[in-house]
Structure formats: structure tokens, C-alpha cells
Amino acid sequence: MKNVLSIIMAASFLASGASAALAQTKGDWVLGNYKGAGYWFPGVIEKIGGGSVTIRYDDGDRETVASSAVRPYDWMIGMKVECNYKGAGDWYPGKITALAGEKIGIAYDDGDKESTRTGRCRTQ
Structure with a gap:
């Protein structure tokens, strides 16, 4: 029953149009809105805790942001x-x-x- 509830919650979250990453673990490749400037840059989660994540961006910069300010890495050919x-x-x-x-x-x-x-x- 617990797994069914998790699936229902995840489906509801996606249907709402929310864009934060659902599963965030150390080592996940994500997109972060660096300094809230409106652009999404790729990086890897280095640390998670207290509702925030620390991202090491692919260009070497680091930033700690709210978990809700992170999107799944979704770049693909043609994008x-x-x-x-x-x-x-x-x-x-x-x-x-x-x-x-x-x-x-x-x-x-x-x-x-x-x-x-x-x-x-x-x-x-």
C-alpha cells in the first residue's frame, strides 16, 4: 500500500506541472538555476540536507539551493x-x-x- 501511495503522489506531482527533481541523491546529475538568474545549468548533487542540495556545476562552480529549485537533467539530442x-x-x-x-x-x-x-x- 505504501508503494501505491508513493506512485499516486508522484503522478500527482508530475500532473501539477512541478519541475523539481523527485529523486535527489548524492551523485544525481541535475539542472540548477544558478543564482536564480533564470538559466538552468547542468551539475551533480554533492550534498543533501535540510531541504537543500549543494550542486557542483559542470563548469566547476558550487551552489546550495532549495531542493525545489533543482530539475532533473533532461538534455537530449535535438534540444x-x-x-x-x-x-x-x-x-x-x-x-x-x-x-x-x-x-x-x-x-x-x-x-x-x-x-x-x-x-x-x-x-x-
Whole structure:
């Protein structure tokens, strides 16, 4: 009965449109809204406790946020992202063409292509 209740609660949570990660454990790859700026960056949960999680972002930054401010990592081929082209500091829109761990292939909207790291990319 306990498992049925958990499934019903999870289904209700998903139906409500909530986007926080359901299962958060140390080592989960997630998306965090770094400094609440409205962009979602990939990272790994380092620590959990007291309703918050500490994320080590793929670019090396760390941040502790409320558990509700974390989304499951859902990037896939064909998804729109913005990436920091060649690490120059500006963000450009494109689509994911390849994924292999923290390596990501991007086809930018302007026709350029790049193989980079997930730590140089973000979503809205």
C-alpha cells in the first residue's frame, strides 16, 4: 500500500506541472538555476540536507539551493540550448547534436558547429 501511495503522489506531482527533481541523491546529475538568474545549468548533487542540495556545476562552480529549485537533467539530442561559443563569453542559441557525458555537440543557429563541454551550455 505504501508503494501505491508513493506512485499516486508522484503522478500527482508530475500532473501539477512541478519541475523539481523527485529523486535527489548524492551523485544525481541535475539542472540548477544558478543564482536564480533564470538559466538552468547542468551539475551533480554533492550534498543533501535540510531541504537543500549543494550542486557542483559542470563548469566547476558550487551552489546550495532549495531542493525545489533543482530539475532533473533532461538534455537530449535535438534540444535547444545556449552555449558559450569557444569560451569567448557570449551565449549563442543552437541545438544539441551529440551527447557523451560532459561532452556535447552543438549546431548553432548561425551555422557554426562545435564540440564543447556541458559546463559551457545552459537552457531557459
